[in-house]
Every structure is written in structure tokens, then in C-alpha cells.
Amino acid sequence: LSSGTRLGPYEILTLLGAGGMGEVYKAKDTRLERTVAIKVLPAQLARDPQFRERFDREAKAIAALTHPNICTLHDVGHQDGTEYLVMEYVAGQTLQDRLTKGALPLDQALKAALEVASALDKAHRAGITHRDLKPGNIMLTKAGAKLLDFGLAKLRGPESSSVIIGESALPTVQAGLTQKGTILGTFQYMAPEQLEGKESDGRADIFSFGAVVYEMATGRKAFSGSSHASLITSILSAEPPPVSTIQSASPPALDRVVQRCLAKDPDERWQTALDLASELKWIAGGSGQESALATQGPSQVSSPRVPVAPSARRPVLWMGLAAIATVAALLLTFAYFHRPEPEVRAVKLSLLPPEKAAFASISLSPDGRRVAFAASQSGKTQLWIRPLDSLSAQPLAGTEQAMYPFWSPDSRFVGFFAQGKLKKIDASGGPPQTLCDARQGRGGAWNRDGVILFTPAGGNPLLQVQAAGGEAKPVTTLDQARQEGSHRWPWFLPDGRHYVFFVRSAQRENGGIYLGDLDSKEKRRLLGDESNVAYAPPATASVPGHLLFARSSILMAQPFDARKLQFTGDPFPVTEQIGYDTGLSRSDFSVSDNGALAYNPTPTSSQDQLTWFNRDGKRLGTAGSPGSHWQPSLSPDEKTVAVDQLDPQAGAWDLYRIDLAREISTRFTFDPKDDVFPIWSADGSRIAFASNRSGPFNLHQKISSGAGEDELILKSQNWEVPGDFSRDGRFLAYADQDPKTKWDLWVLPLSGDRKPAPFLRTEFNELWARFSPDGKWIAYVSDESKKEEVYVQSFPASGGKWQLSTGGGSHPQWRRDGKEIFYLSADKKIMAVEVKADATFHAGVPKALFDTRIPSAGFPSFTVTGDGQRFLLPTLLGEAAAPQPAAVVLNWTAAIKR
Numbered sequence: 001l002s003s004g005t006r007l008g009p010y011e012i013l014t015l016l017g018a019g020g021m022g023e024v025y026k027a028k029d030t031r032l033e034r035t036v037a038i039k040v041l042p043a044q045l046a047r048d049p050q051f052r053e054r055f056d057r058e059a060k061a062i063a064a065l066t067h068p069n070i071c072t073l074h075d076v077g078h079q080d081g082t083e084y085l086v087m088e089y090v091a092g093q094t095l096q097d098r099l100t101k102g103a104l105p106l107d108q109a110l111k112a113a114l115e116v117a118s119a120l121d122k123a124h125r126a127g128i129t130h131r132d133l134k135p136g137n138i139m140l141t142k143a144g145a146k147l148l149d150f151g152l153a154k155l156r157g158p159e160s161s162s163v164i165i166g167e168s169a170l171p172t173v174q175a176g177l178t179q180k181g182t183i184l185g186t187f188q189y190m191a192p193e194q195l196e197g198k199e200s201d202g203r204a205d206i207f208s209f210g211a212v213v214y215e216m217a218t219g220r221k222a223f224s225g226s227s228h229a230s231l232i233t234s235i236l237s238a239e240p241p242p243v244s245t246i247q248s249a250s251p252p253a254l255d256r257v258v259q260r261c262l263a264k265d266p267d268e269r270w271q272t273a274l275d276l277a278s279e280l281k282w283i284a285g286g287s288g289q290e291s292a293l294a295t296q297g298p299s300q301v302s303s304p305r306v307p308v309a310p311s312a313r314r315p316v317l318w319m320g321l322a323a324i325a326t327v328a329a330l331l332l333t334f335a336y337f338h339r340p341e342p343e344v345r346a347v348k349l350s351l352l353p354p355e356k357a358a359f360a361s362i363s364l365s366p367d368g369r370r371v372a373f374a375a376s377q378s379g380k381t382q383l384w385i386r387p388l389d390s391l392s393a394q395p396l397a398g399t400e401q402a403m404y405p406f407w408s409p410d411s412r413f414v415g416f417f418a419q420g421k422l423k424k425i426d427a428s429g430g431p432p433q434t435l436c437d438a439r440q441g442r443g444g445a446w447n448r449d450g451v452i453l454f455t456p457a458g459g460n461p462l463l464q465v466q467a468a469g470g471e472a473k474p475v476t477t478l479d480q481a482r483q484e485g486s487h488r489w490p491w492f493l494p495d496g497r498h499y500v501f502f503v504r505s506a507q508r509e510n511g512g513i514y515l516g517d518l519d520s521k522e523k524r525r526l527l528g529d530e531s532n533v534a535y536a537p538p539a540t541a542s543v544p545g546h547l548l549f550a551r552s553s554i555l556m557a558q559p560f561d562a563r564k565l566q567f568t569g570d571p572f573p574v575t576e577q578i579g580y581d582t583g584l585s586r587s588d589f590s591v592s593d594n595g596a597l598a599y600n601p602t603p604t605s606s607q608d609q610l611t612w613f614n615r616d617g618k619r620l621g622t623a624g625s626p627g628s629h630w631q632p633s634l635s636p637d638e639k640t641v642a643v644d645q646l647d648p649q650a651g652a653w654d655l656y657r658i659d660l661a662r663e664i665s666t667r668f669t670f671d672p673k674d675d676v677f678p679i680w681s682a683d684g685s686r687i688a689f690a691s692n693r694s695g696p697f698n699l700h701q702k703i704s705s706g707a708g709e710d711e712l713i714l715k716s717q718n719w720e721v722p723g724d725f726s727r728d729g730r731f732l733a734y735a736d737q738d739p740k741t742k743w744d745l746w747v748l749p750l751s752g753d754r755k756p757a758p759f760l761r762t763e764f765n766e767l768w769a770r771f772s773p774d775g776k777w778i779a780y781v782s783d784e785s786k787k788e789e790v791y792v793q794s795f796p797a798s799g800g801k802w803q804l805s806t807g808g809g810s811h812p813q814w815r816r817d818g819k820e821i822f823y824l825s826a827d828k829k830i831m832a833v834e835v836k837a838d839a840t841f842h843a844g845v846p847k848a849l850f851d852t853r854i855p856s857a858g859f860p861s862f863t864v865t866g867d868g869q870r871f872l873l874p875t876l877l878g879e880a881a882a883p884q885p886a887a888v889v890l891n892w893t894a895a896i897k898r
Contacts (some may be wrong), residue, residue, distance in 0.1 A: 008077050009670055031670045038644040039297040041083040059085055063625050071121035071148050092141035106293050110284040115145040115212045117706035118819050119207035121273035124202040133208035134189045149614030192236050192264050203266040210261025218246040253283050305790035350885040359600045359886050361404050365411040368592035370416045372405040385427050400434045406444045417441030419787055435469040442488035447496035455488040462487045477521055489532035493562045500533045506673050506692050539595035543893045577601045597892040608874040617850025624658045624665045629874040631861040633678045642678035642687050681725045688722045733769035745769050768811050772818050777837050779812035788824045802841050804833050816866030828852045
């Protein structure tokens, strides 16, 4: 590709490198005005299914990972027979180039090793083995080491034990991608089991890592040979000299780390990259610098003895003893009154979820004695309480679908969101009490005056309600001029009047963490980070209070004076092992008033996979790549799926089209703002969606082929969400959020004066309208019964109304012949109702088809084929793996390096 060539919205600038299975170019993203790196699979290789498989594997592997030391994937594309990946542009030099100058200084080698180990831990936890770790795939930058090239990565799951030699290492070897026994990777750094063509896992990466660290510290390769055969023999049987014999300044502890990495038997190596990273952190902190203490025996040299008369010795002896006793007494008295404070150490505990469950959200009580958490089992979520001095947690009855628990200041009650309501419950048990409406809450906080701050999902400011229940009233106001879309995740400061919270804005410079006041609607921006926030009071007189927040996967703390309402120091990392949900701008952590910290390293809601199921719930396959998705929409010809998907790097939602036959996903919208809720026109020629590019979410559409520009079809000051096109192409049903009447259903004529008219406008919320195939009925969702249920009315409305669901329901879908309606139940089941919609409407009894693991966060939905036999829906990843523990750190500030 030459300079100036365009691939989609990207303009090629220069060639950065070629080799292996592709070429890498420096390019300009003309939409977001940023420099990116584009990896291209040339057309001649793209025709080979083996190379396409490897290319797709790299895209899926990188897309599943978000970590400061892993190169980020921005986009994937296909144009004119060329497949390409768009990645973060990383400026610096490869470790391979740096090693041409010799070994790295010890501190630099340890720092880079720790960063790469952290990246490997992230990949391994996501079920991804790199399989080609070498200096050429590690970039050294000013911000730290970056792990690159997941082209040979292995994703967890059944797969051949085959491996391939990297083309850059052995250009003459023609190896098949899936032939059993074939070697994959670069010889110099490969584990013995890879060379032998055996099944390998993350421990093979640990062997390669040991070889890389050895070379960083010594400037020499761990294994060498004059031929491939002798090199293989060396790796399989030889032991490299200890690092300390080559670099005398190297601590013996590093020898132990490297030697264990390079063990021939995988069972004798470090078993996880997390353990390896912890050991390196210990060495880097100085604990590994061991010193030898020389000891000497008593001197054998004697001096002449001078005789002393007994009468002269006794007075001198008693006087000496008296002086010693006096000095000792003085020293003891001084030591008693000047004794140091007892050393307080941080203590870290692992908190396991209930059996076969995964943490969804976690909250420490203010007194630090108990933790409340929502845990998900088989897609069903419930609230649990675990005393920290107990080995077991107890479920709280009546808390189904509970999310985002928070405590009362006296640690007696827990507030939470469930079934479209804000509720509270005694932490010791008992029936929950509903306080007010709160559709899909986004965080709560409770002060000593009985005021609760909270936010429902959608474009809402902070609201307040009394802890006894009542009417919720706005506390803050969304600033439309600053394109603020939501105020969420509040946390009260100790005075109970001031609070901190997160502001989401379409203008990144206006979003971030803000300070608010119950007595004023004024707010002040404290930080630009997109995160929830918590305040930890001072643990001792010598330790200040702190604000805690997330930067990507790093939990940060910054000293903060809660009386002066200002920072008193710089931010610093607390842990780099925290999960971050970009779609919610939230990490799962909590602090108590007595110095305890709890956090969840791997929230389960961050990744899902679009998955096909039949009516019995049997998995039939997948579509697209893992990520965060909301609402898939199947085209009328059932060949393409449109879906909204989160771009973790940009923090925004875009629409993608998935070609089901070719199994290729391409980006459909490119605006830096959010584009969500796609729906197809009846003839498949257009896709309508909601976008906040002009302020609030309004209705847009675009030609489904991707040609042309987006068209704004309806603009107002209210938020609008598309529902459905009528089959005759005459109308578009949509929901409009009115400040007075909440969400209402409207209909937009697509010809004539195109003046919208209300279809259903009440004091309740009405959403998700869907036309029947004959256009005579509309199925929709309303919360008029105090919970969301599915209803049907005639179109135009004639007063008749039928309720389909009985225990909660949302997102109705009609079968193509109009004889069945499907919907998602409150407990996440796909439901089916037989209907007869002729002159009047008749509905049968709802039947559950199958349970789902659809995400709880956001607005996830499903799509169904016209014959009602196959369903496509986002399905959570991660819960099927071994449950991951949360972490509880007592006296967390004791670990702060001063």
C-alpha cells in the first residue's frame, strides 16, 4: 500500500514493517484524528483459509483484552479483498532492537519484566495463551512495555495441540496451521512441550518469559545452538548458567525466578503469571537483595594480666554495677515513654463467591465487618451477606435481580436496585422494602440524615429520596450545553452534605469525577477519569483521606482533604488487578470507614458473545467477536445482523454489520459519539438507530449497505429510541422520554408532512414498540403494574389492551406469520406466547423456552428468525470458568509507599 491509500476511514502514511504473515503501516484515523497502526493481510494470503484463521484469531485475542501493557485493538475491516486490523500506535523500540546494545540495567529489566508478566496474567485470565513471546513482540515505550502480536494466540477451548513456527524465524518452513505435531512459535524462546508438538497452555508462555528475562538481564540468550537440531537439544536438556554468575549485581532471588520459569516440566514452573508477577514485584521492591553476614569467632590474642588487689577491685565493681543499673533504668524509662506505635500491616484476603456463582457487584459495610454482594448463578442474580469473620455467606430472600448494593451509615441496612425499583433490606434478613422507581439503577449513596442519592439508567441526573421511601426529586441538572448524558455512581463525603459522583458527557473534556452539594446544584470537576469514585476516611492521624477511582484496569487513590474539599497529593496506584466495565464507566470496588478495601478483579458483565440458540436452548454457533453488545437486529433476508458494540478504547458505542455467511464483522457507523439500538426497515434498505451526536439521543438512519452519510430523521430536546418500522414502510414507532410523562410511544409517518403523533402517552414508562406483521397491532412494554410487562394494543389505538407477560417481561418480538410473540422474562428466560390477531386479539399462556445468560447491565435484547426457530442474543463469557475470588485488604493504606 502506498502513502495516501485509504482503507475505510484510515489513510496510510508509511510502512512500519513487513514479515511473517502481513505488513504493518502507520496510518491516520480521519474520524478521530489519531495515529494508528494497521496490520494488513495481503490478498494472496487472505485467500488461504489457514492465514485467515490465524488473522481472525489475532483479532479475537486482542479484542478480548484491555490492559495498559497490551497493544489495543481499535477496529477490524475488509476492503477490496484486503483484511486489516486497526491497532493502537505504539511509539518506541522493540526489546529485540534494544538488546543489540547489551543487557538492560537491572531496575529497567525488572520493571519491563513485571509489566509483561502483568500483561500475560491478563491474557491468561481471559483464556488466551500468546505462544510467541519473544523480544521482537515486546515494545519498550515511555509509558512502559507493550506486548504485541497475538497472531499465534490460542483461545481457551477445544483445539488441536498443533503449533507453527513463526515465519520470521524459519522463513523456509512451510507449516500447516492445524496439523498435529507441527511446531508454532520462535525456536529460541519456545517451551519443550511446544517443540515436541504437545498440548500447551499458559505455562509455555511462562517458559518463554523466563528466556526473555534471562536475555534482558544478561544480554545473552538462554539457549543457543549452531543448528536447529542443536538448539532444540539445548532447550530440551541444557540448563543456562544462573543470571548472577553473569551479572554479579543481580540478586539471587532473580536466579530462582528465572530457573523456575525455565523448568523443563510445566508442573515445576510458576503455575500462573500472577504468582510470577508477585515474585518480581517483591524483588523489585528490594526484598530480593540478600546480604551475607560474616561471622568471626572470639579472638585468640591475649594481653599480659596486671594483678589487682581484692580490696581495690570490690568498690570499683559495685560502682560500675550501680552506674550500669542507673543508665539501664533511664533507658527503659525513655523507651517506655517514647516507644513507637505498633506497626500496622496491610492484610489481603481472598473472598470466594458462593458455589458455581460469580460476583456481580460488591460493597463493604461502613464498619468494615460485613460485605454485601450480588452474585450470579446460571444467569440469576441475588444479594448475599458475608461477615468477614465467617467462612460462609447467606443469601437474602426477596432480592432476585439485585444489583449495586450500598449500605446505610450505621451498617444495618443495604440499599439495592432490582426489578425497576430502588429497595432496601435489613442486612440480617427480612422482607425488602420498595422506596421508589429506579429503572436499572446506576449507583446509590446513603447519608446520616436518611437521604439516599441514586440514578436510574438512561439520561438522568442524580435523584434523592428519603430512606423511608417517597417521591424521588432531582438533585443535579444535566447541562445540555456541555452534552452531559448522565450523572451516576454517587458517594457521600463525611459531612453528609457534599458528595462525589461521575458525569458522563459526549464531550470527553466535560466528563469525569465531580464534587456536588445537597444545598446547591453547582458542581465542580475534580478529575477527568471515567470511573465511579469512593472516599476512604483517614485510617490514622498520619494518613490522609483518599478518593479512590479507576484508570482502565488500575485502581488509583489520591489524597483528599474532605474538610477543605481539595486534593493534598498526587494520585498513585493501589492495584493493577481490577476489572473495568467501559460501558458503565465503573469498576467494582468499595471501602469502609476503618481502612478496609474490597475489589473484584474480573467483573463478569464486561464481555459477552452473540450466540445462536434453538427453541430448546441448544447452542448452535456464534456471530461476531466477544465484546459488549446490546441489541442485535436481524435483517429481513436473515443474512446480516446489525448490532451496537462498545469500542473500549474510545469509550463509545458504534453499530456493526455481521455478514453471517462470510462470518465477517464490519463497522457501520463512525461518529465518535454513541450510536445504539439498530432496527431494519421492512425492505432491508435502511437501518435506523439512536445517536447522541447532536446532544440528546435522537433518531438517525443510514443506507444498510454503508454507502452515503447518516441522516437525522427526527430531532428534539428529549431522548428518543427507535422501536420498529411497520412492514408496509409507512411508519416508524419510537419511544420519547418526556420529563413529565416519562417514556412515551410515538409514531413517525415516513411520507407526507412526517409529523409525529403520540400512540401511548401516560404517567408510566412505555418502551420497545414492535409492529405486528400485518401492521394492525403493536406489542410494547409498560411498567403501569409497578413492574415491566409486555402488552398489545391495536394500531391505531382503539382502547383495547391485552397483557401477555405475567411475571415481568421486555423486548417483545413477533414471529413472521404473526401467530407467536417472544419476549425476555424478568428472570432472563426466552418466553413464547401463541396469539391470534384477527378482528380481535387472543393470547395463550406464556411458555418458557430456555434460560439465558444475557448481561444484566445496559439494555441487552435478542433477535429471532422469522420462523421462530433460532434466537441470537448476547451471552455472558466467564461464568462458566472457575469462580474468581474478590479481594479484601484490611488496613490498605499501610501498603502505601511513603
